[in-house]
Amino acid sequence: MNTKVNLAGVELKNPVMTASGTFGSGMEYSEFVDLNRLGAVVTKGVANVPWEGNPTPRVAETYGGMLNAIGLQNPGIDVFAERDIPFLKKYDTKIIVNVCGRSEKDYVEVVERLAEPVDMLEINISCPNVKEGGIAFGQSAASVERITAAVKRAAKQPVIMKLSPNVTDITETAKAAEAGGADVLSLINTLTGMKIDVNRQTFALANRTGGLSGPAIRPIAVRMVYQTANAVRLPIIGMGGIATAEDALEFILAGATAVSVGTANFADPRATLDIISGIEKYMTDKNIADINELIGKVK
Numbered sequence: 001m002n003t004k005v006n007l008a009g010v011e012l013k014n015p016v017m018t019a020s021g022t023f024g025s026g027m028e029y030s031e032f033v034d035l036n037r038l039g040a041v042v043t044k045g046v047a048n049v050p051w052e053g054n055p056t057p058r059v060a061e062t063y064g065g066m067l068n069a070i071g072l073q074n075p076g077i078d079v080f081a082e083r084d085i086p087f088l089k090k091y092d093t094k095i096i097v098n099v100c101g102r103s104e105k106d107y108v109e110v111v112e113r114l115a116e117p118v119d120m121l122e123i124n125i126s127c128p129n130v131k132e133g134g135i136a137f138g139q140s141a142a143s144v145e146r147i148t149a150a151v152k153r154a155a156k157q158p159v160i161m162k163l164s165p166n167v168t169d170i171t172e173t174a175k176a177a178e179a180g181g182a183d184v185l186s187l188i189n190t191l192t193g194m195k196i197d198v199n200r201q202t203f204a205l206a207n208r209t210g211g212l213s214g215p216a217i218r219p220i221a222v223r224m225v226y227q228t229a230n231a232v233r234l235p236i237i238g239m240g241g242i243a244t245a246e247d248a249l250e251f252i253l254a255g256a257t258a259v260s261v262g263t264a265n266f267a268d269p270r271a272t273l274d275i276i277s278g279i280e281k282y283m284t285d286k287n288i289a290d291i292n293e294l295i296g297k298v299k
Contacts, residue, residue, distance in 0.1 A: 001283055002290040003276075005039070005257050007235050008158035008183035010119050012039035012094055012258060015291060016248065016276045019239050019262030020045055020098035020122060020162075021070065025084040026091070032269035037276060040094035042260060043084065045124050047100050048109040050076035060195045060204040065214025065241070066263060067193050069207035072100050072127065077113050085117050094119040096160065100127045104150045111154040122160040123151050126189045126211075138164035138189070141176035148180025158183035160237065163228075165217075166192050170224045171231035178232045186237035186260065187228060188221045214263040215241040222254050229255025229296055243271060245278020255296035 003014040017040035023029050025043040035041060053073025060067045074080070080097075088095045095118040101107035111121060125138035125147060137143050148161055161177040163170060165188035174185055190211025195204035221240025229236055238256030242248050243264040251259050264271040283291065 001280065001288075002292070003280065003283070005291060005295075007120065007160075007237070007257060010094060010158060013092075014039045014276050014279070015252065015256075015258040016272055016279070017094075017096065017237070017258060017260050018042050018265065018272060019260035020124065021068075021072075022262040022265045025080070025088065027084065027087050029265070029269055033273060035088075035091040035093050037273055038093045039258060040096050040119070041088060041091075042096040042122055043080075043088075043098055044074060045072045045098045045100035045127075046074055046077055046080045046110060047072065047102075048077055048106050048113075050074065050079070051100075055206040057204065057206055058210070060210065062193070062195055062212065062214075062216065064216035065212055066266075067195055067205060067210035067212055068190070069205045069210035071207070072124075074100070077110050081113060081117070089117070096120045096122050098122045098124050098162070099151075100124045102127060104147055107147065107151055108154045111151055115156045118157065120158050120160055120184070121151070121155055122162050122186055123147070124162050124189070126162065126164045126166075136164055136166070138162075138173060139167055141172045144173045144176040145180040148177050148182050152181040160184040160186050162189055163187040163224075164189050165220065165224055165240075171227050174228045174232050174234075178234055182234060184235050184237060185228060185232065186239065188217070188224050188240045191217055191220065213241070215243060215247075217241050218247060218250075222250055225251055225256050226254040226298075242275070243267075245275045245282060248275050248279060249282060249294065252291070252294050253296070253298045257295055
């Protein structure tokens with residue numbers, strides 16, 4: 001049985017990876033999860049300087065999911081390069097670093113610092129773009145193409161552009177990323193949502209709005225992955241509410257080459273391992289020799 005998949009020349013032992021921001025940088029989960037079993041570990045977003053993140057409260061539970069407004073709190077590239085990369089290097093898994101920034105220059109600085117030690121870069125373009133008054137880089141096709149091209153010029157490894165679902169037509173930003181030279185696309189990031197605490201009669205999050213993730217968004221994510229897979233030629237990493245092997249297979253059948261597991265890690269730290277085992281069982285039960293036979297099978 002072959003569970004290996006290929007993302008722009010990087011071979012993963014299986015298609016299951018972690019979603020950025022839900023798994024720390026691997027160390028936090030290593031007591032519960034054998035990182036060697038994972039196709040890849042995708043780290044929390046890393047910026048050129050430390051970010052404090054948003055004021056609390058910044059997490060709220062909702063039906064079928066959660067809202068978060070963490071604000072990409074991170075220790076910055078210096079600490080990350082010294083502490084987290086050497087830790088991940090001890091494991092037989094691919095290392096994908098999620099990069100965030102407030103300007104093109106910010107992204108490029110981090111990408112240049114990561115020239116050697118990691119396998120791939122995932123560029124989080126849902127960060128607020130300072131120049132455009134806080135609107136996320138990923139919400140305008142022209143901006144997506146520009147930031148993709150800038151990162152590609154600086155990057156030594158394949159570049160994954162992480163698309164925002166908070167757009168009218170996801171295929172427009174997907175095509176823009178492809179035009180800018182992206183090697184892989186990952187989607188979807190969180191959907192903007194709001195929760196009001198009726199007892200306190202105020203916003204549940206200090207930031208007022210937050211990113212909605214979890215099972216509630218999965219049907220939207222599957223639809224967007226399917227649309228994107230049929231609009232561009234790039235491999236896709238699908239994510240959004242994946243909690244079981246069945247969920248993961250839905251994305252693969254829709255056109256994703258690999259999948260990222262996010263919010264499910266909070267409820268069950270071993271979710272990724274169960275999903276890997278579940279995919280293997282499905283392949284055995286259905287007599288499928290190669291997982292690549294399933295990618296984009298539903299047309």
